[in-house]
Amino acid sequence: MEKQNKNQIWRCGSFYTVAFLILHGFDLVGVEPSSNPKRSIFVLKDSPERQELLQAFNFAEENSQSVLVDFRRAVSVIKSLKEKLYQEK
Numbered sequence: 001m002e003k004q005n006k007n008q009i010w011r012c013g014s015f016y017t018v019a020f021l022i023l024h025g026f027d028l029v030g031v032e033p034s035s036n037p038k039r040s041i042f043v044l045k046d047s048p049e050r051q052e053l054l055q056a057f058n059f060a061e062e063n064s065q066s067v068l069v070d071f072r073r074a075v076s077v078i079k080s081l082k083e084k085l086y087q088e089k
Contacts, residue, residue: 010046018042019077020057021050023069031084040085 012018013034021044022028029043056066 008046010044010050011041012044013039013041015042015081017054017057018044019074019081020067020069021053022077022081023073024049024053026050028081028084031087042081 009029011032012021018028026047027045029045032041032043034041053066056064060067
């Protein structure tokens with residue numbers, strides 16, 4: 001996972017981490033190419049809640065309220081991210 005905290009922007013190469021953060025209110029700014037042609041970097045507006053959300057995403061108990069999301073919204077976010085990936089290529 002690639003990170004940068006310059007000007008309230010955060011970069012990440014993990015697709016599902018980004019989907020989770022978007023489901024929790026983060027805004028996608030764009031998609032950038034990576035040095036690996038098979039990967040991309042997602043650019044998000046950063047937030048003070050990011051660290052806490054990432055902690056929950058990676059280490060919360062199964063069925064913890066902090067990681068539960070509406071599945072229909074998750075499907076929509078995943079489809080949208082995939083569309084942006086294909087537009088960027």
